[in-house]
Amino acid sequence: MKKIIFTILFAVFIFPMLQAQTSKLDSLFPVRGLSIESPRSETLDSFLVFVEQELVPRKLNTMILRVDFNYYFETHPELVDTVPLTKQEVKRIVALCKKNNIRLIPQINLLGHQSWAEHLGKLLEVYPQFDETPHVKIPEKYEWPNADGLYCKSYCPLHPDVHKVVFDLVDEICDVFEADAFHAGMDEVFYIGDDLCPRCQGRDKAELFAGEVRRIRDHLALKNRQLMIWGDRLLEGKETGLGMWEASYNNTHRAIDMIPKDVFICDWHYERPDKTAVIFANKGLTVATAPWRNPVVTTQQVKDMARFRMDATKQVRNNYAGIISTTWSPAIMLVREAYRSKADKNFRGMGQWASLVAMFDTMDELAK
Numbered sequence: 001m002k003k004i005i006f007t008i009l010f011a012v013f014i015f016p017m018l019q020a021q022t023s024k025l026d027s028l029f030p031v032r033g034l035s036i037e038s039p040r041s042e043t044l045d046s047f048l049v050f051v052e053q054e055l056v057p058r059k060l061n062t063m064i065l066r067v068d069f070n071y072y073f074e075t076h077p078e079l080v081d082t083v084p085l086t087k088q089e090v091k092r093i094v095a096l097c098k099k100n101n102i103r104l105i106p107q108i109n110l111l112g113h114q115s116w117a118e119h120l121g122k123l124l125e126v127y128p129q130f131d132e133t134p135h136v137k138i139p140e141k142y143e144w145p146n147a148d149g150l151y152c153k154s155y156c157p158l159h160p161d162v163h164k165v166v167f168d169l170v171d172e173i174c175d176v177f178e179a180d181a182f183h184a185g186m187d188e189v190f191y192i193g194d195d196l197c198p199r200c201q202g203r204d205k206a207e208l209f210a211g212e213v214r215r216i217r218d219h220l221a222l223k224n225r226q227l228m229i230w231g232d233r234l235l236e237g238k239e240t241g242l243g244m245w246e247a248s249y250n251n252t253h254r255a256i257d258m259i260p261k262d263v264f265i266c267d268w269h270y271e272r273p274d275k276t277a278v279i280f281a282n283k284g285l286t287v288a289t290a291p292w293r294n295p296v297v298t299t300q301q302v303k304d305m306a307r308f309r310m311d312a313t314k315q316v317r318n319n320y321a322g323i324i325s326t327t328w329s330p331a332i333m334l335v336r337e338a339y340r341s342k343a344d345k346n347f348r349g350m351g352q353w354a355s356l357v358a359m360f361d362t363m364d365e366l367a368k
């Protein structure tokens with residue numbers, strides 16, 4: 001009898017309340033995301049348990065996995081990096097996300113981030129002809145700043161053969177992820193339109209950047225897939241004081257008026273809650289703010305996003321999509337940080353877990 005009463009109570013009162021809360025959350029923050037490095041084979045089990053136990057109950061609905069070249073690509077086995085996932089492993093992630101209504105989006109860094117410190121990325125290692133700055137040698141010991149202004153290598157967006165290769169990878173990874181969107185990175189592109197590149201020299205850097213965005217976007221659109229990118233190259237860095245990392249010092253920012261309006265912008269700011277989502281949204285671009293590891297900043301960013309959305313005209317409102325938290329460590333480090341934080345209230349680690357919890361908690365609070 002008790003069971004019947006509880007079932008009736010649940011059906012009549014509790015379930016609709018939960019539904020109402022979720023739909024309010026959905027209307028306030030349509031995107032509640034995590035951007036993270038793809039897990040490695042040996043820790044995949046732990047990662048999947050973590051997602052199901054810790055992120056699903058907190059109502060995560062979007063997960064961007066930075067795969068780069070760490071997948072057993074059949075189209076280009078020569079580009080497979082050192083810790084690749086198999087197709088079967090990816091399918092386990094896909095199944096978990098489907099079951100829990102999480103939109104799963106693969107990422108491969110295109111254009112920039114083709115090297116890191118002393119390490120040349122797979123694309124330029126195998127295809128050095130795609131290098132925008134072949135005259136810049138990767139140092140034995142990397143230091144910033146350096147005479148070459150080398151942060152990361154870029155590929156040349158005007159090389160006639162580069163898209164054939166990278167689009168094979170994009171198509172294959174989107175197929176195996178069963179994805180309706182792809183994240184192309186495209187952040188912190190310092191090398192673009194280099195004076196010594198025979199194809200790019202003298203060209204407008206904003207047009208070069210926008211051209212590459214459009215090209216990738218158009219390719220994805222053939223299969224009804226959406227392009228996501230980081231927003232930093234579309235913001236001006238000097239006048240705004242945002243600086244050369246989270247905004248542009250090399251005149252790419254005018255590309256904000258040149259790219260297609262259906263490109264989704266992940267607007268990352270980690271140290272301050274900069275209000276740049278307003279710029280993107282009012283340009284007609286859909287934007288999610290992307291925090292990292294400072295719970296105070298993250299909390300403010302979540303509140304800002306809700307406020308922007310509520311205060312916006314009806315034409316702009318839906319351009320404020322929500323929040324996608326970033327993590328910049330191997331995936332398993334977030335998992336370990338989460339469980340250790342739960343066991344020891346004083347443990348903070350990198351702050352990534354505390355920030356993620358702040359994101360979910362603030363969203364829940366605002367949706368009450």
Ligand SMILES: [Zn+2]
Nearest residue numbers: 156197199200
């Ligand atoms: Zn070039």
